[in-house]
Amino acid sequence: QLQLVESGGGLVQAGGSLRLSCAASGRTFSRFGLNWFRQAPGKEREFVATISWGGGTDYADSVKGRFTISRDNAKNTVYLQMNSLKPEDTAVYYCAVKWGIVTSTKEDDMDHWGKGTLVTVSS
Numbered sequence: 001q002l003q004l005v006e007s008g009g010g011l012v013q014a015g016g017s018l019r020l021s022c023a024a025s026g027r028t029f030s031r032f033g034l035n036w037f038r039q040a041p042g043k044e045r046e047f048v049a050t051i052s053w054g055g056g057t058d059y060a061d062s063v064k065g066r067f068t069i070s071r072d073n074a075k076n077t078v079y080l081q082m083n084s085l086k087p088e089d090t091a092v093y094y095c096a097v098k099w100g101i102v103t104s105t106k107e108d109d110m111d112h113w114g115k116g117t118l119v120t121v122s123s
Contacts, residue, residue: 002026002112004095009117016121017083022095022114024076033103034071034078035110038091038119045094045107049080052103060105063089085121092116 008020022034031053039045049059049069057069068081078095096110104110 002097004097004112004114006093006095006114006117009093009119011120011122012085014085014087014121014123016085017081018085018119020080020082020093020095020117020119022078022080024078024097031099031101032111033098033100034069035096035098035103035105036069036078036080037094037096037107037110038089039094039116040088040091043091047105047107048093050103050105051078053101056103058103058105082119085119087121087123090119090121092118 003025006022033052035050036048037045038048047060051057051069051071066084071078094116095114097112098104099111
C-alpha cells in the first residue's frame with residue numbers, strides 16, 4: 001500500500017506564500033503521477049495541479065502563474081509552492097497519486113489520497 005502525508009498548511013495573509021509538501025511511503029517503486037486537489041468549505045473538491053513521472057505539469061486556470069508543482073523522485077515527495085495567495089484559495093489541500101506515466105486532472109482517476117492539510121488565507 002501507499003501512504004501519503006501532507007504538510008505545510010496554515011494561516012497566511014492575502015498576498016503571502018506557503019509551500020505544501022506530500023511525502024509518499026510504502027509502495028513507491030512504481031512510476032506514478034502526483035497531484036494536488038483542494039476542497040473549499042461548502043464546495044466540491046477540485047483539481048489544482050498535476051505533475052507526471054517525467055515532470056510534465058498542468059494547472060487549474062485559477063492558480064496558473066501563482067502556484068508551482070514540483071517533485072523529488074528520490075524522496076518520493078511532491079511540493080506545491082503557492083504565491084500571491086488569495087482568500088479564495090482557502091481550502092483543504094489533498095495530495096493524490098495516479099499510478100502510471102500518464103497524468104490526469106480527474107479526481108476519479110486517482111488511486112490514493114492523503115488526508116489533507118488546511119490552508120487559510122485571511123483578507
